Amino acid sequence: MFTIDDLADRLGGYLPPDEIQQVKRAFYYAEQAHDGQRRRSGEPYVTHPLAVANILANMHMDHQSLMAAMLHDVIEDTGVSKKALAAQFGKPVAELVDGVSKLTQITFEDKAVAQAENFQKMVLAMSRDIRVIIVKLADRLHNMRTLGALRPDKKRRIARETLEIYARIAGRLGINTIRVELEDLSFQAIHPMRAERIKRAVASARGNRRSAMREIQASLQQSLDDEGLKGTVIGRQKHLLSIYKKMRDQRKPFAEIMDVFGFRIITEDVASCYRILGVVHNLYKPVPGRFKDYIAIPKANGYQSLHTTLFGQRGMPIEVQIRTREMEAMANNGIAAHWLYKAGQTAHPIAEGSHARARAWVKGLLEMQRHAGDSLEFIEHVKNDLFPDDVYVFTPKGDIMELPQGATVIDFAYSVHTDIGNNCIACRIDRHLAPLSTRLESGQTLEIITAPGARPNLAWLNFVTTAKARSAIRHALKHQQQAEAVMLGRRLLNKALASFETSLEELDESVFEQAFKELDVSSLDALLESLGLGNRMAHVVARRLVDVAHGDSFDKTLSDNSDKAVVISGSEGMVLNFARCCHPLPGDPVVGHLSVGKGLVVHRSECKNLADRKNDPEKLFALEWSEHIDEDFPVALRIEIESRRGLVAELAGLVTDADANIERIGIEERDARLSTVNLTLSVKGRVHLARIIKRIRNLPNVGKITRTAN
Structure with missing residues (x-):
């Protein structure tokens, strides 16, 4: 079994003795804190944090990250507090541990909400220290390696979460060694039979391909040696999920996927990369359009390499990646390479650039989090942003x-x-x-x-x-709706206050302060917004404001002003909606009712859907059309007309000549001679509609024309 002494021996390769001693001290502290606790597999619990620290040691992470790995479940699973950890190991380690800890103390009705809330907390911790996510990824990797003891349904749930979030984050930060293993372990948990079949097929294919691989590798290496270029040629293997996705998405059989031979050439400097590219293009003919220069334009996660595809012997495709040793370290460890170089006391520009890009990405996440309506919306944004192929403009x-x-x-x-x-x-x-x-x-x-x-x-x-655009648009629309709701709420409340012969401007500030406490709102704008969105009744709020102003003794009967109508123009925005059941037009007698969350919904006075609301006049508002309207409104007509060829074209031409637009048209045959045309138009108002109907009546053999209300 792997022990703390084994880990200490490995750390001796890149950490000084005093830092190794601190890592060992964190292990003994965790061992004592988790004493008596066991994993589902039956092993002592402390084997898990030790294994997580070992994964981080493979990436040459710093001693504070390794200490946090040892202690990452102490706050969650034992009685030790964050304050106690800070006193023992310092504030940076305590902050790392707190960032990685899960939100198990909060009970959620929905597991999806719990996961989203957990991820939000992690993003906030990442903004303070990016190492949080690296420790979390190592923690998730060891959990995925030891899924065997769990129920199949729980395995699949954890694997899906890993695939959708953690594997993508690892890719986003360029930590490809962890990403590939997380993807393959998730694939094996979600589709165990498919994974097993592909694994067996890969093992068999590798045996058959061995001689061809050696032959190509030798010819590439010989070409470099002939040109005096330093470079090491390595055969590259595809991982299980990559093979499965290509088979599924490209609808190719396994044999075609495995026909592609992959190689990586590691060299000393950038200039050598381009010289080696010329050598391999001389050796094998390149495939047009398959060359990508990620050295000149790195990927967002800092990945740099030259990619080219060649026609090999007998036409077999060969994929070649050419990069420097530093680029290879970045490709495998991504942002973790920042600490690898830091440990060596050299700030390598590739690693520094990756760290800066990662910080910019986390900053973008925080901006999305501020704009998102809730944690589930935020996590959907993040999943969409992680991580499609890129275009460069x-x-x-x-x-x-x-x-x-x-x-x-x-x-x-x-x-x-x-x-x-x-x-x-x-x-x-x-x-x-x-x-x-x-x-x-x-x-x-x-x-x-x-x-x-x-x-x-x-x-x-x-x-x-992009997630940034989506969340910013939603944020702006939400504020736009709030502003429009406040304006409508002000008009509705002033109309209701007019019944008591007063207005908002005439009420004293102290009246509002007392009313806000009673109505449980923070400000006048918040109150007006809830009125505009239909969450409160204007008459009830007005009555309360007047009562407060008169010391709860106001008992005045409503004046004639109660019938004064609210003027609408159709351009009020998102908080004014026109009912689709009756299609009201300027000039129609109209009334409105407040719908919770939507605002004011406008109906024609005779609309059948208002029948149940007419008994409750407080929920209905008298409305009046503005004299200045420059909007188009939909209206539905039913026309009985004799069937004939070219009827639709005739109607369309007539409507267009009348400066209107057809939104929808449908024809039903009533019998061999007559048809019913259902027409939805965009018009300016009743007068415009009357002009169109008059033109339609001039057509031959037109029967009844009805404006449909429902």
Whole structure:
């Protein structure tokens, strides 16, 4: 069994003796704290933190991370407090342990909510110290290695969470050794039979391919030696989940996937990488369009390498990756390489750049967290952001911006700055105007056109792909709805106060302060917003304000002002909705009722759906159309007409000539001679509609025309 002395021997290779002693002290402390506790497998619990520390030692992590690994379950599973840990091992170690600890003390009704809340806590801890996530990944890796003792359903749940969140985070931070193992272990837990079959097939194929692999490897190595270039050629193996995904997504049989031979060439410096590229292209013919230069443009997680695909002997494809030793360390350990170089007292620029990118990513997560409505919405944003292929586009100044595959102009605008996204109205791609929904391609130059009064559009959510854009749009729309709700709430409350011959402006500040306490709101805006969204009744609030103003003794009967109508124009925004059941138009007698969360819903006075509300006049509002309306409104017509060829084209032409738009048209045959046309139009109002109906009546053999109310 692996012991603390074995770990200490391994740490001797890169840590000084005093730091190794601190790691051992943390182990003995954890051993005492977990005394008597056992894992599901029956082993003493302390074997788990020791194994986690061993994973971190493989990555050459610093002594504080190793101490946190030893102690990461102490706060959660024993009676030891964070304060006690800080006193024993220092504040940085205690903060790391607290960041990694899980939220088991909170009881959630839904496991998904628990996981999301847990992840949110981890993000906050990551913002203080990025090592939190590295310790957490090592913890999750050992848990995945020891899943065998759990029930199958629990295995699958943990494996899915690992695949969706932790494996993607490991990839996002460039820690590919952990990512690959997490993916394969998750795949084996979710699809054990498929994983076993692929594993057996891979073992068999490797045996058959051995001689071909050796032959290609030898020819590549010989070419380097002939040119006097230092480089080591290594055969590269695909992992289980990668093979399975390619078989599933590309619909290829296993034999075709395994026909590709992969090699990695490790060299001394960047210049040698490009010289080696020329050598391998001379040796084997390159496949057009399959060369990628991640050295000039690194991936977001800091990964750098040259990728090329070649036609080998007898046409077999060969994939070659060329990189330096430092790039190889980054490819395997990602951000953890930052501490590897730190331990060696050299701040390597690749590792430093990776650390800076990781911090920028965590900063972006925190911004998303502030904008997200709840923890589940936040975790969905994070899952969407982790981690599709990238496209690289240019700003007008020539700066490179990195975006996920499928990103649109709006995604680009928000990646530059949230305010640019919010005020975006148009764009130019390579100097040509293009729609905001255009999907971007690598190499394009984008210029965003903004306007000060512009606002995000709800329709943007249908095509944006980045989490930052999605959360920023939702945040802006939420604030837009709040502002519109406050304006509507003010009008409704002033209408209700007019019944008592007063208004908001006439009430004293002390009245509001006392009323806010009774109504349990924090401010006037919060009260007006709840009125505008239909969560409170304006009449009830007005009555309470008047009672407070008159010392609860006000007993005045309603004046004639109670019938004064609220004026609407149709441009009030998200808190004014027009009922689809009756399609009210300017000029129609209309009433409104407040719907919780939606705001004011406008109906025609004779709408059948208002029948049950007419007995409760406090829930209905008299409405009046503004004299200045410049909006289009939908209206539904039913037309009985004689069937004939070209009828739809005839109707469409007539409606267009009348400056209206057809939104929907459908024809039902009543009998061999007559048809019923169901037509939905966009019109300016009743007068505009009357003009259109008059034109339709002039068509031959038109029977009844009815404006449908339901």
